[in-house]
Amino acid sequence: MDLTQNNAPIYVKCDVNSMKPLDNLCHPVSVIKDAEMLAAEAFGAKHAFFIVNGTTAAVQTMIFASCKAGDKIIMPRNVHRSAINALVVCGAIPVYVNPGTNKQLGIPLGMSVEDVEKAIIENPDAKAVLVNNPTYYGICSDIKRIVKLAHDHGMLALADEAHGTHLYFGDNLPCSAMAAGADMAAVSIHKTGGSLTQSSLLLCGDKVSEGYVRQIINLTQTTSGSYLLMVSLDLARKNLALNGKELFKKAVDYADYAREEINKIGGYYAFGKELENGRDFYAFDSTKLSVHTRAMGLAGVEVYDILRDDYDIQIEFGDIGNILAIVSAGDRELEIERFISSLSEIKRLYSKDPSGMFDHEYINPIVDIPPQQAFYSDKKSVPIEQSENMICGEFVMCYPPGIPILAPGERITKDILNYIFYCKEKGCFLTGTEDLEINNINVVVNS
Amino acid sequence: MDLWFTEKHTDDVNFTIRVKKQLYSEKSYYQQIDIFDTYEFGKVLVLDGFIMLTEKDEFIYHEMVTAVPMAVNPDIKNVLVIGAGDGGTIRELCRYETIEKIDMVEIDEQVVKVCKEFLPQTACSFDDPRLDLYIEDGLKFVRRKENEYDLIIVDSTDPFGPGEGLFTKEFYGNCSKALTDRGILINQHESTYYDSYVDMVKRTHRRIGSAFPVSMVYQTHIPTYPSGHWLFGFASKNLHPVYDLKAEEWKKFGIKTRYYNTELHKGCFALPNYVLDVLDDCN
Numbered sequence: 001m002d003l004t005q006n007n008a009p010i011y012v013k014c015d016v017n018s019m020k021p022l023d024n025l026c027h028p029v030s031v032i033k034d035a036e037m038l039a040a041e042a043f044g045a046k047h048a049f050f051i052v053n054g055t056t057a058a059v060q061t062m063i064f065a066s067c068k069a070g071d072k073i074i075m076p077r078n079v080h081r082s083a084i085n086a087l088v089v090c091g092a093i094p095v096y097v098n099p100g101t102n103k104q105l106g107i108p109l110g111m112s113v114e115d116v117e118k119a120i121i122e123n124p125d126a127k128a129v130l131v132n133n134p135t136y137y138g139i140c141s142d143i144k145r146i147v148k149l150a151h152d153h154g155m156l157a158l159a160d161e162a163h164g165t166h167l168y169f170g171d172n173l174p175c176s177a178m179a180a181g182a183d184m185a186a187v188s189i190h191k192t193g194g195s196l197t198q199s200s201l202l203l204c205g206d207k208v209s210e211g212y213v214r215q216i217i218n219l220t221q222t223t224s225g226s227y228l229l230m231v232s233l234d235l236a237r238k239n240l241a242l243n244g245k246e247l248f249k250k251a252v253d254y255a256d257y258a259r260e261e262i263n264k265i266g267g268y269y270a271f272g273k274e275l276e277n278g279r280d281f282y283a284f285d286s287t288k289l290s291v292h293t294r295a296m297g298l299a300g301v302e303v304y305d306i307l308r309d310d311y312d313i314q315i316e317f318g319d320i321g322n323i324l325a326i327v328s329a330g331d332r333e334l335e336i337e338r339f340i341s342s343l344s345e346i347k348r349l350y351s352k353d354p355s356g357m358f359d360h361e362y363i364n365p366i367v368d369i370p371p372q373q374a375f376y377s378d379k380k381s382v383p384i385e386q387s388e389n390m391i392c393g394e395f396v397m398c399y400p401p402g403i404p405i406l407a408p409g410e411r412i413t414k415d416i417l418n419y420i421f422y423c424k425e426k427g428c429f430l431t432g433t434e435d436l437e438i439n440n441i442n443v444v445v446n447s
Numbered sequence: 448m449d450l451w452f453t454e455k456h457t458d459d460v461n462f463t464i465r466v467k468k469q470l471y472s473e474k475s476y477y478q479q480i481d482i483f484d485t486y487e488f489g490k491v492l493v494l495d496g497f498i499m500l501t502e503k504d505e506f507i508y509h510e511m512v513t514a515v516p517m518a519v520n521p522d523i524k525n526v527l528v529i530g531a532g533d534g535g536t537i538r539e540l541c542r543y544e545t546i547e548k549i550d551m552v553e554i555d556e557q558v559v560k561v562c563k564e565f566l567p568q569t570a571c572s573f574d575d576p577r578l579d580l581y582i583e584d585g586l587k588f589v590r591r592k593e594n595e596y597d598l599i600i601v602d603s604t605d606p607f608g609p610g611e612g613l614f615t616k617e618f619y620g621n622c623s624k625a626l627t628d629r630g631i632l633i634n635q636h637e638s639t640y641y642d643s644y645v646d647m648v649k650r651t652h653r654r655i656g657s658a659f660p661v662s663m664v665y666q667t668h669i670p671t672y673p674s675g676h677w678l679f680g681f682a683s684k685n686l687h688p689v690y691d692l693k694a695e696e697w698k699k700f701g702i703k704t705r706y707y708n709t710e711l712h713k714g715c716f717a718l719p720n721y722v723l724d725v726l727d728d729c730n
Binding site: 261310337338341348349 | 584616618
C-alpha cells in the first residue's frame with residue numbers, strides 16, 4: 001500500500017499536524033482544549049492532558065511536576081520501570097514501601113496504609129506518594145486513605161493507573177484515583193479503554209497548576225503531537241462515557257464466570273475478591289483474570305507459551321507462577337470457553353509435580369545508592385554469575401509486567417541471581433540490560 | 448412467481464434450488480434460521496445461509512455418522528451428540544436398542560424448536576426416554592466429562608459462527624478425555640474439493656491427530672453440500688474403523704439403511720489421491 005495515494009485509508013488522512021484550526025498540543029486553545037475538557041469531565045478530573053508519548057510520559061510528568069533533584073518520593077517498589085526511569089532523569093530519591101506479598105501466589109500486592117504512614121512519618125520532607133491503582137495483577141491499595149494521609153502531611157498523591165481506565169466507568173470496581181481525591185493520575189486509555197497504542201491521559205485534581213504541568217509535559221513531549229493518537233483518545237473518551245458502564249459489566253461477568261470455571265478444573269487458582277484483606281490487598285479489579293499455575297508444576301510463562309503455540313490463544317503475560325488474561329468487552333463467549341477448555345487440556349497433558357519450582361516472584365531489594373547516581377556512576381560489565389553482592393548500574397526486568405527485578409543502585413543478591421537464572425530457563429523475556437543476551441550486567445565500579 | 452434459494456459454495460460457485468414456499472425465517476441469539484419447502488429436496492434447513500439438511504438427502508449424512516461407529520463397536524452404550532439440533536442423528540441412534548443413554552448438547556434451542564415444528568422427518572425422537580437434551584455450549588459441556596462416553600458424534604455447523612469452538616484443539620482433547628478406552632469420535636469434517644475449504648480440513652485433521660492415536664477420514668456423497676463430496680472423521684484410542692469392523696454383529700441389529708452397508712463401510716475409508724495428498728500434508 002502506498003500511503004500517499006488519494007485512496008489512502010481514513011487513519012492516514014487523520015495524520016495531519018498543527019495547522020491553526022487544528023490547535024496545538026503544546027499550547028491548546030481550541031479543539032484540543034475542548035477535547036481535553038470533555039475528557040476531564042468524563043473522568044471526574046479538574047483537567048486532563050492528552051498524552052501522545054505513552055503512559056510513560058504521563059508517569060514521568062507526575063514525578064517531574066512533584067519532585068526536583070534530591071527530593072524524596074514515596075512509592076511501592078513494584079512500580080513500572082517508567083517511574084524509576086523518571087528518578088534516573090530528575091534525580092529524585094525513592095523511598096520504597098515494600099509491597100505486601102502473597103506467599104502462595106508469589107506476587108507483590110499493594111501497599112498497606114500502615115506502611116505508607118510509617119514511610120511518611122519517617123520522611124516528612126517527601127514531596128509525593130505514588131500508588132499503583134491497580135497493579136498489573138489487578139490489586140489495589142486503599143487509595144482513599146493513602147491520598148488523605150499524603151494530603152495531611154503536605155504531600156501530593158499520584159497514581160499510576162496504566163491498568164485502571166475502566167475504574168472510572170465500571171460498577172463495583174475499585175475506586176479510581178480522581179474519585180479518591182488524588183492530585184494526578186496517569187491513565188493508559190490504550191490498554192483497557194480502546195484508544196490507539198501510545199495514547200494516554202494525564203488527569204489532574206485541584207491542587208496542581210495546569211500551566212505548570214503543561215510546562216513539564218512540554219520539556220520532553222514531541223512538538224508534532226500525533227492527531228491520529230489524539231483523535232483516538234477523543235473517540236475512546238466518547239465511547240467510554242456513553243457505553244463504558246455496560247462494556248465493563250460484560251467484561252466483569254466474563255471474568256467472574258471464567259474464574260469460577262477455572263477453579264472447578266482443579267490445580268489452577270484463579271484468584272479474586274476472596275483475597276481482599278483490608279490491607280495490602282485492599283480491592284481487586286475483577287476484569288483481570290489472573291491464574292496461579294505453579295501448583296500444577298507449570299510456570300506461568302510455560303502455560304502462556306503453550307496457550308499461544310498449541311491453542312492459538314494469546315494472553316497478556318505469564319510470569320513465574322501465574323498467567324494474566326485481560327478480559328474486555330471485545331471478547332465473546334467462545335473466547336472465554338476456549339480459554340477455559342485449553343487450560344483444562346494443559347492440565348491433562350502437561351501437569352507435573354510442582355516440587356522444586358521457584359516459589360516467589362517478588363524479592364525486596366536492598367537499595368544502596370539512588371537510581372540517578374547509580375546510573376551515571378562509572379560502571380563495568382561483568383558476567384552476571386559473577387555479580388553477586390555488587391551494586392547494579394542498570395535495570396533488569398521481565399517483560400511484561402515490566403516491574404524491575406533490579407534497578408540502578410540496588411544490590412545484586414544470590415536470591416535475585418537465582419531468580420534471574422530461573423526466569424531465563426523458563427523462557428521469560430528479560431529486558432533492560434545493555435547486553436541484550438543478559439549474560440553480562442553493568443555494575444557500579446568499586447561496589 | 449419464480450422463487451429460488453442460492454447458497455454461495457465459493458466466491459465463484461453458487462448452488463441454487465427452486466423454492467415452493469418459505470416456511471420460517473427468524474434470527475436466534477446465535478444465527479439466522481430459515482426453512483424452505485422446495486420442489487426437488489423437500490423441506491430444507493438453512494443456518495446463516497448454509498444448507499444444513501434437506502429431507503431428500505439427510506439420510507446419507509445421518510446414517511453415515513451413526514452406522515459406521517456402531518459397526519466398529521456394536522457394544523456402544525453411552526453416546527454424546529454435539530450439535531444435531533435437527534434431530535436426524537438422534538433418530539438414527541434411537542434405532543439401536545442396545546444404546547442405553549444419549550446426551551445431546553445443542554447450543555441453539557431455537558433450532559430444536561423450529562425443527563420439531565417443521566421437520567418431523569428428523570425431529571421425531573426427542574421424546575425417547577434414553578435422551579437427555581442439554582441446551583449449552585458443547586465445548587463447555589464436554590470439558591467436564593471424563594471416561595464417560597463410548598461414542599461422541601460432533602454434528603456441527605461449519606467452523607465459523609456458533610460451531611467454531613467445535614473445531615479447536617482443546618475441544619478434541621476434551622473429547623478424548625470424555626471418551627472411554629474403546630471410545631470413538633465422529634466429526635463432520637468438511638470437504639477438500641474447493642480450495643477455500645482445504646486449510647480448515649488440514650487444521651481439523653491435524654488437531655484431531657494430536658488428541659487421538661487413530662485418526663482416519665471417510666467420504667460420503669451428499670448432493671446438497673459444496674461439491675457433493677463430503678468427509679467425516681473417525682478417531683479413536685485403539686479401534687481401527689476397517690480392521691475392527693464387526694459386520695456380522697452390525698447386521699444382527701436388523702436396521703434397514705438406505706445408504707450404508709458394511710461393504711460400503713470398508714470402501715468409504717479408501718480415499719481419492721487428491722484427498723490423501725491434503726491429509727498427508729497434515730503430518
